Amino acid sequence: xxxxxxxxxxxxxxxxxxxxxxxKIGFLQAQxxxxxxxxxxxxxxxxxxxxxxxxxxxxNYSGPIFCAPSGMNAANITNVFNRVAEDYRPFxxxxxxxxxxxxxxxxxxxxxxxxxxxxxWFGNAGGVxxxxxxxxxxxxxxxxxxxxxxxxNPKNVAEAAxxxxxxxxxxxxxxxxxxxxxxxSEYHYGVGSGEIGWAxxxxxxxxxxxxxxxxxxxxxxxxNYQNDLSIITSGNxxxxxxxxxxxxxxxxxxxxxxxxxxxxxGIITQNTDADMFRITLSANGRFILNATxxxxxxxxxxxxxxxxxxxxxxxxxxxxxxxxxxxxxxxxDTNLNAGTYYLKIEGKGNQFAPNYASLGSYTLNGTFSxxxxxxxxxLSGAILNHRHRLTWLIDADENVTEQIVEISTxxxxxxxxxxxxxxxxxxxxDPGPNKIIYxxxxxxFDNGKTHYSNIVTLKNSSHEVYPWLTExxxxxxxxxxxxxxxxYVITDFSGKTITKGNVTAGLHxxxxxxxxxxxxxxxxxxxxxxxxxxxMKK
Numbered sequence: 389x390x391x392x393x394x395x396x397x398x399x400x401x402x403x404x405x406x407x408x409x410x411x412k413i414g415f416l417q418a419q420x421x422x423x424x425x426x427x428x429x430x431x432x433x434x435x436x437x438x439x440x441x442x443x444x445x446x447x448n449y450s451g452p453i454f455c456a457p458s459g460m461n462a463a464n465i466t467n468v469f470n471r472v473a474e475d476y477r478p479f480x481x482x483x484x485x486x487x488x489x490x491x492x493x494x495x496x497x498x499x500x501x502x503x504x505x506x507x508x509w510f511g512n513a514g515g516v517x518x519x520x521x522x523x524x525x526x527x528x529x530x531x532x533x534x535x536x537x538x539x540x541n542p543k544n545v546a547e548a549a550x551x552x553x554x555x556x557x558x559x560x561x562x563x564x565x566x567x568x569x570x571x572x573s574e575y576h577y578g579v580g581s582g583e584i585g586w587a588x589x590x591x592x593x594x595x596x597x598x599x600x601x602x603x604x605x606x607x608x609x610x611x612n613y614q615n616d617l618s619i620i621t622s623g624n625x626x627x628x629x630x631x632x633x634x635x636x637x638x639x640x641x642x643x644x645x646x647x648x649x650x651x652x653x654g655i656i657t658q659n660t661d662a663d664m665f666r667i668t669l670s671a672n673g674r675f676i677l678n679a680t681x682x683x684x685x686x687x688x689x690x691x692x693x694x695x696x697x698x699x700x701x702x703x704x705x706x707x708x709x710x711x712x713x714x715x716x717x718x719x720x721d722t723n724l725n726a727g728t729y730y731l732k733i734e735g736k737g738n739q740f741a742p743n744y745a746s747l748g749s750y751t752l753n754g755t756f757s758x759x760x761x762x763x764x765x766x767l768s769g770a771i772l773n774h775r776h777r778l779t780w781l782i783d784a785d786e787n788v789t790e791q792i793v794e795i796s797t798x799x800x801x802x803x804x805x806x807x808x809x810x811x812x813x814x815x816x817x818d819p820g821p822n823k824i825i826y827x828x829x830x831x832x833f834d835n836g837k838t839h840y841s842n843i844v845t846l847k848n849s850s851h852e853v854y855p856w857l858t859e860x861x862x863x864x865x866x867x868x869x870x871x872x873x874x875x876y877v878i879t880d881f882s883g884k885t886i887t888k889g890n891v892t893a894g895l896h897x898x899x900x901x902x903x904x905x906x907x908x909x910x911x912x913x914x915x916x917x918x919x920x921x922x923x924m925k926k
Contacts, residue, residue, distance in 0.1 A: 419462055420437050420438050420462075420485055421466050421469070423469045423485045423486070424482055425473035425476070425477070425481075425482055426481065426482040426483075427482055428482075430480070430497055430625065431479075431480065431482065431497045431498065431624065431625055432482045432484060432489050432490050432493040432499070433476065433483050433498075433499050434485075434489065434498065434501065435468065435472065435484065435501050435503060436485075436500050436501060436502045437465050437485060437503050438457050438458075439455055440502050440529070442455065442529060444527075445527060446521075447529075454506065455502050455531075456505045457504065458503040458534045459534055459539040460503070460539050460540075460545070467542035467543075468503070468545050468546045468549060469485055471542065471684060472550050474690060474691070474692050474748055474749065475546075475550040475589060475692060477682075478628055478629060478655065478657040478658065479620060479627070479629065480626060480627050480628070480629055494625075495527070496522075497523070497624075498522075499521070499522045499556045501529065501553055502529050502532070503531075503545065504531065504532070504534065505535035505539070507535060507536055514536055514537050515530065515532040515548040515551065516530065516552065517531070517552040517555035517556050518530070518555070519556070519558060520558045521556045522556040523623065523624060523625070530552040530553065530555065532548045532549050533548075543594070543689075543690075544594050547589070547592075547599060551589055551593075554620075555590075557619065557624050558619045558620070558623065558624065559590050560590070560606040560608070560614060561591065562576045562588035562589075562591040562604045562605075562614065562616075563576055563591075563606055563607040564577065565610040567887050567889055569610040571607065571610070575591045575592045576588050576604065577595075578595075578596040579740045580596070580740030580741075582597070582687070583598070583687045583714065584597070584598055584694065584714060584716065584738045584740055584741065585598060585740060586600065586740040588600065590602065590614070590616060597688070597689060597691070598691065598692070598694065598741055600745040600746065601744070602742070602745060603616065603882070603884050604884075613884070617744075617745060628658055631657065631661060631663075632654055632655055633654050633663035634663075635663070636664060637700075640730055641663070641664065641666065642665075642667075643666065643667045643754065648755055649753070649754060651752065652665065652752045654733060654749065654750055656734065656735040656746070656747050656748060656749075658747065659735065659746065662733065663732070663734075664732055665733070666729070666730055668727070668728045668729075669724055669725075669726050669728075669729070669756060670726055671726050672726055672763075673757050673758040674721075674722070675720065675721075675729075675754065675755075675756050676719070676720065676754065677697065677718075677753070678719055678753045679697045679717055679718045679719070679720075679733065679751075679752055680717045680750060680751050680752075681693040681694070681695055681749070688715070688716040688717060692745075692747060693716065693735050693749070693750055694736050694737065695736070695750060696709060696711040696733075696735070697709070697711070697718045697731060697733055698732040698734070699730070699731060700729065701727065701730075702727050702728040702729065711736060712826075713738065713917045714797070715800065719800045721828065723839075723840075739911065739913035739918035740913075742884070742885060743882075743883035744884065762782075762783070762786075763783040764782065765781070765831060765841045765842075766841065767779075767780045767829045767841035768780065769827060769844040771847075774818070775818050776818075776825060776846045777814065777815075777816050778815045778827055778844065779813060779814045780814075780841060782813070786833035786834050787810075787834045788831060788832070789833060789834050790807070790830075791807070791808045791810065791812070791831045791832070792806070793805045793827060793829055793830075794827065794828050794829070796825075797826070799845070802826070802828060805817065805827075824846075825845070826844070826845050827846065828840055828842070828843045853871065854871070854874065854918070854919035855868050855871070855891055855896075855912045855919075856869055856921065857910070857921055864900065864901035865898060866897070866898040866900055866910065867896070867897055868891055869895055870893055870894065870896060870912075872892070873914075874890065874891055874912045875888065875889070875912070875913055875914070876888060876891060876913070877911050878898075878900070878909070878910050878911075879908065880906070880909075881906075881907055881909070886903065886908065891912075900925055905925055906924070906925055907922060907923075907924055908922070908923055908924075909921070909922055909923075
C-alpha cells in the first residue's frame with residue numbers, strides 16, 4: 389500500500405512506499421563486515437546493520453526513533469551487500485557497510501538504509517522510504533524491517549533494501565495492468581520461475597531470481613511509464629559507470645592465455661553496451677568458455693545479467709551466438725582452427741525478462757587444448773519429421789575405441805544419450821514436442837585421448853512447435869496460427885512491453901491498430917522456450 393504524508397518542512401506531499409510483509413523470526417547480532425562496491429564514487433548508499441538513533445528528520449513527528457541492529461550474522465550481511473551492490477553495479481555509486489564513506493560523501497549525494505528489527509513505530513511493513521529523499525541533504529534515512537522479512541533470509545532483505553533505496557532516488561512502484569489498462573496490482577510481481585524468473589526491483593521480487601530495473605507503468609496510469617534507469621541517472625548526481633571494454637572489433641580487449649587458460653571480468657552498464665574481446669589460438673584445438681554472470685550461489689542466484697556471447701572469426705564474420713534459453717550464463721565448447729577470434733558479450737532479455745535492464749558484472753573463464761593428431765571431428769544435425777538426425781566426420785591417425793552421443797537441455801551440462809559402435813557415423817533421436825536440445829559427440833582413441841565435437845542445437849520446426857504470423861503487414865490486426873496454448877508479448881525495439889496475452893490452437897487475430905507506425909517484436913513462449921518474430925506496423 390501507499391501512505392501519503394505531508395512534510396511541512398518541505399511543503400510538498402510525499403509518498404511513503406511500503407514493501408510486502410514477511411513472517412517475523414529471531415535474530416543474532418553480528419560483527420559488521422566492512423564492504424564497499426565502489427569506494428571512489430561520489431554518491432553513497434550506506435547499508436546500516438548495527439542500529440541507529442534517528443532524530444531531527446522528516447520521520448521524527450513523535451520524537452527520536454531508536455533502531456535496534458539488523459539481527460543478521462556476518463555471512464547474511466555479506467550476502468545482502470553483494471545482492472544490493474549488483475543491483476546498483478551499472479552506476480557510479482558506492483554501496484557500503486562502512487559509515488565513514490557515508491559521512492565523507494556530499495550531504496545531498498548519500499542515503500542511509502537502516503536495516504533493523506525495530507518496526508513497531510511504523511507498523512507491519514517490509515520497509516519504508518520518502519520518494520526523492522536521496523538529495524534532501526538532511527540525513528533523512530529509509531528503513532528495512534528485517535524482523536518482518538526474516539533475518540536469516542538475505543534474499544528478501546536485499547530485495548527490500550534495493551527497493552527502498554530506489555524510492556529515495558525518485559522511483560515509484562512498477563505496477564501491473566491488464567491489456568485493457570485495468571490496474572491488477574500496484575506492485576508488479578513478475579513472471580516465470582527458475583533461474584530466469586523475472587520481476588522488477590520496484591515491484592515485488594521475493595519469489596523471482598532475476599530482479600531488474602524496468603521501464604514500465606507506475607500505479608498512476610497504464611501510460612505513465614517509469615524509466616528506472618533514466619530517473620536514477622537524472623537529478624541525483626549519479627551517472628552510469630564508464631565502459632570497461634571496447635564495443636568494436638578494433639577496440640577489443642586482448643585475452644592472453646596463461647598456460648592453457650585465461651580469466652577476465654567486465655560489467656555491462658547499459659543495454660547498448662557490448663564488450664569485445666580478442667583471442668589468438670596458435671594451433672587447432674578445443675576451446676571452452678564459461679561466461680558467468682556475478683552471483684551469490686547456485687542457479688546464478690542474485691544475478692542481474694542474462695548473458696549472450698557471440699563468436700566471430702578473424703574476418704569478423706559471425707560464427708555462432710550462444711544464449712541458452714533457460715540459464716543466465718553461456719558456454720562455448722567447440723573445436724577451432726588456429727587463428728584469431730572475437731567474443732562479444734551482451735546482456736539480453738529472455739522469455740520473461742525484457743531487454744531493457746539486463747545489466748551487471750560477469751566473469752569469463754576460457755581454456756584451450758590442442759587436439760592433435762585429430763584433424764577433424766565435426767558434428768552436424770538436421771530435423772526430419774520431428775526427429776533429430778545427427779551425422780559426424782572423424783579424421784584422425786588413431787583408431788576410435790569409443791564414441792558417445794551426449795545430450796543437454798541447457799548447453800552446459802551434458803549426459804550420455806547413445807553409445808555408437810566405433811564405425812557408426814550417424815544417429816537419429818526423437819526428442820518429443822517442444823524440445824530444444826543440445827548435442828555433442830565424445831570420442832575416445834586408442835592413444836588414450838578423448839575429444840569432444842562441436843555442439844549442435846536442434847529443435848522442432850518453429851512453425852510447428854510455436855505460433856507464427858501468417859500475415860504481419862495488416863494495418864490493424866496480426867494473424868497468428870498456433871499449434872497450442874502459448875503466451876505472447878509485444879515489445880518495441882527498445883524492449884518496452886506494449887501488450888501481452890495468450891493464444892490457443894488455431895487462428896487468432898491480435899489487435900495492433902492502436903500502435904504507432906514502426907517495427908515491433910512479438911515473442912511467443914511456454915515453459916520449454918520461446919520464438920520471436922518481427923513485424924511492421926504501417
